[in-house]
Amino acid sequence: MSELAARAEKLDAGDELAGVRGKFVLDTVSDHAADAAGVYLDGNSLGALPAAVPGRVEDVVRRQWGELRIRSWDESGWWTAPERIGDRIAPLVGAAAGQIVVGDSTSVNVFKALVGAVRLSGPGRDEIVVDATTFPTDGYIAESAARLTGCTLRPVTPAEVPGVLGGRTAAVLLNHVDYRTGRLHDLPSLTAAVHAAGAVAVWDLCHSAGALPVGLDEHGVDLAVGCTYKYLNGGPGAPAYLYVRREVQDRFDSPLPGWNSHAEPFGMRAAYEPAAGALRGRVGTPDILSMLALEAALDVWDGVSIEAVRAKSLALTDFFLECVAAYAPAGRVESVTPEAHAERGSQVALRCDDAGDVMKELIARGVVGDFRHPDVLRFGFTPLYVGFGDVERAARVLGETLRVRAGNG
Amino acid sequence: MSELAARAEKLDAGDELAGVRGKFVLDTVSDHAADAAGVYLDGNSLGALPAAVPGRVEDVVRRQWGELRIRSWDESGWWTAPERIGDRIAPLVGAAAGQIVVGDSTSVNVFKALVGAVRLSGPGRDEIVVDATTFPTDGYIAESAARLTGCTLRPVTPAEVPGVLGGRTAAVLLNHVDYRTGRLHDLPSLTAAVHAAGAVAVWDLCHSAGALPVGLDEHGVDLAVGCTYKYLNGGPGAPAYLYVRREVQDRFDSPLPGWNSHAEPFGMRAAYEPAAGALRGRVGTPDILSMLALEAALDVWDGVSIEAVRAKSLALTDFFLECVAAYAPAGRVESVTPEAHAERGSQVALRCDDAGDVMKELIARGVVGDFRHPDVLRFGFTPLYVGFGDVERAARVLGETLRVRAGNG
Incomplete structure (x- = not known):
């Protein structure tokens, strides 16, 4: 066994989160060549399946929809799911209850x-x-x-953001973690700068929520959005969420005032009157199957602190960078992810000339990451x-792949 | 056996669609008192569960998400689901392929x-x-x-619509069938009037798609939307759809230009360039669980013509009105649904002073409809x-309920 494997x-033996792994459906060694047993490093694109989800979804489909049918809107808690699940996400992003609703896509x-801001x-x-x-959709x-x-x-x-803020600035939309480089932006200081200019701060948490502490309430963020299918493991296309800070809820004026955000949704009134609180971020009928799969997925967080997750995340990425330095041919890949912990999310991005082909080979050997255009x-x-064993194995397979491609294998 | 029951x-014996019932999960007699075995007349709110759905959803969750994970975006056809399922809905609303995408809520x-219009x-x-x-959400x-x-x-x-159209009219949003009264509006003539005024016609098909022929292409409708959880049985909050007529697709300019509608979504380009065709109606990552449940649900339409559905729908509502007239105490309820077939959707709305309480009693006896404020x-x-037996039983239970409440039971 190599020093790094040891x-x-x-x-792994000292990992306080090691037990959580059992709450997920992951590959067994036999799925792949023994030297690269299923290492899934693409949870920042689609989180793995929490083991509790299939049974819960089956109950939602067969009993709640199939037997109770329309009664489930009340009896199975369908109607209140967007705010109930929002409250489950809240502690993970540092928000008190009553400020998040789940529903619709991130876009x-x-x-x-943004229109609200x-x-x-x-x-x-x-x-x-x-x-x-x-990520392009935010810009579009x-x-x-x-x-x-x-x-x-x-x-x-x-x-450049602090330098361009001024009296004309209405709103600022920022990503907490860059989807490509994994750079973590300084949410507290950027939010403070936006506020100092009298503008409204909107944060996209897609690549940070569930991976590191966000502190929405603490840092005075006005509005935030995020997806739930990455580090929150909600499933493919699981509904996104909207955070509306309590202090601005009364003035939040949604451009999508669907009937679910009405003060009296079943009053069927001709005039729109927004609901109080975060509920005014709702729009139309929630997609219950996707939403309740997400709810079941959030059970894996029971007893898990986001601080412990962050500590392990940094240890994992540190160790991966160390293993890559040891295993990859010198100069063959270069990390574009910041070294400094304060500037690093929960991913590592390596620049590599033939990245597309390399990733295909890694995936064929059971190490699943992804390729982002161009390199x-x-x-x-x-x-x-x-786990740390996964990390060592992934770096080792990467090193082998790069050597073989260079004819040095 | 009464004459109506006979x-x-x-x-029912002559019903060419009778065999389709077996493709759904419906109550068995033992679920309720034998005189009112589960009659579900709320499919215009939430369609019953098609029997093929649970197995399909389980496969999507356990295999596609749980095992293939990120690979399913390609290998399981997740990425192309919005347009593929749109093409499944197309023939039901009289549209050629390539004009409908599924996703997001109706609102x-x-x-x-509307912004596009x-x-x-x-x-x-x-x-x-x-x-x-x-329905209020359209107005909001x-x-x-x-x-x-x-x-x-x-x-x-x-x-009043034809009378107010003019040179200032940009767009007209109409419901094909009124959610409360069940009145079917004249889509061909109203669309023609909108076009004669030089305006753009937008139709909401929530209460007509899957219940009667719509003829979007034939009648020149420009844009249409609809939900899929009523007569299309897609499940609670199943994604809605958007029809963009082929002739206007090149000029359709969405107010929600998410990355899924980009000409090259994985190019991750800073500048937005809309995809060709109906795809530009897409926005963000599609909610795969809800969407693929819908896809499975659409299998019940194999070999079913919408014309046959319409013929049976009118026969059912005719028969229901006849049974109500026979069983309900005179003057106790009054239909607000038009008599004329050309003006009737697939529902019957009865005005009734104590409608809220009456519906509660009906539901307790296994006849499930719904109550719409106020009466x-x-x-x-x-x-x-x-089936027709369901219809007779529902009307009979309604008659009995009304008699008991009047002290004549």
Whole structure:
């Protein structure tokens, strides 16, 4: 056993989250070649299946829908699922209850949040600042929100944000963790800068929620959105969520005022009157199957602290970088993920000229990460089910793959 | 056996759709008192569970998500589900393939369609006409669309629509079937009137799709939306759909241009460029569990023509009205659903002073319809699984309930 493999064994033995892995459905060794037993490092794209989900979904389909049918809207708690599940997510992102509703896609929630943010901002403010390096959908939706609210869109790098804020700034949309590089942006200081300029701060938490502490309440974030199918393991296309800070809820004015956000949804009134609280972030009928699968998926967090997750996440990515340095041919890959812990999310992105082909080979050998155009190998580390042995094995397989491709295998 | 019960038996024996009932999970007699074995007349709110769904959902959860995980986006056809399932719905609403995408809620799709419609309309047009009697969410969303596009909202009754159309009319949003009264509006002539005024026609098909022929292509409808959890039996909160007529697809300009609607979604480009065709109606990551449950649910339509469904639907509602007239105390209930077939959807709404309490008693006796504020008993007839025996039994139980409440039982 190599020194790194021995270290991995020791780290796994001391891992306080090791027991959580059993709450997920993961590959067994026999699924793949023995030297690379299923290492899933793509949980930042689609989280693995929590073991409690299939049974719960079956109950929702067969009993709640099949037998109770329409009665389930009350009796099975369907109607209140968006806010109930929002309250389950709340502690993971540092929010008190009553500020998050689940539903719709991330893109749709970005739209609600940005138009809502512009309307929350003061008069004379007509500029939306957006992270130019963000996941594209945020930029596209921001452009639409700007167009529909008569604002100008100003795309800048996150580092440039403080310098462009001013009296015209209505809202600022930022990603907490960059989807490509894994860079963690400084939410507290950027939020403070946005507020100092009198603008409204909107954060996209897709790549941070469930991987590290966010502290929405503590840092005074106004609005936030996030998906639930990455580190929250809610399933493919599981509904996203919207956080509306308690202090701005009364003034939050959604551009998608569907009947589910009405103060009296079954009053069937011609005039719209928004519900109190976070509920005004709801829109139409919630997609119950996807939503209740997510609810079951959140059970894996029982007894897990996000601080413990963060500590393990940093240990995993540190160890991966160390193993890659040891196993990969010198200069063959280069990390574009920041070294500093304060600037690192829960992924490692390696620049590699032939990244597309390399990732195909890794996947064929059971090490699943993903390729991001044009030259990035992306590896996500979900501390709930990834162990240090996985990390060592993934780096080793990567090293072997790179050597073989270079003819040195 | 009463004359009506005998008639029901004969009608059921001659029902060419009788065999489709077996494709659904429905109550057995033992679930309820024998005189009222589970009659589900609320399929216009939540369709019953198609028997093929539970197994399909289990496969999606356990194998596609649990084992294949991220690979399922390609290998299990997740990525193309919105347009593939749209093409399954297309023949039911009279649309050729390539014009419908599934995803998001009805409310969100109304928003896409209405803002898109205003943008399709000519210059100088700044008024959105909306059915004032519509399901409230359409009115709320129309108000938001008007506000964001600088239009005025003009709510009128459907009968008034032709009279208010003019050079200022940008778009007209109408419901095909009124959710409360069950009135079927004249889609061909209203669409023609909208076009004659140079405006864009948007139809909400929630209460007609799957119950009667719609003829979107034939009648030149520009944009349409609908839900899939009523007569299409897709499950609670199953994703809605958007129809964008082929001729206007190139100019359709969505207010929700998420990355799924990009010409090259995985190019991760900073600049938005819409996909060709109906795909530009997509937004964010599709909710796969709900969506693939819907896909399985659509299997019940194999070999079923919408014309046969319509014929049976009218026979069912005719027979129900006849049975109610025979069984209910005179003057105790009054149908607000039009007599004329050309004006009737697939439901019967009965005005009844104590409708809320009456419906509670009906449900307790296994006859499930719903109550619509303030005084409407609403019964939906899904021809795929409701038979004439059900209809006779429901009317009989209603008659008995009304007599008991009047002290004549």
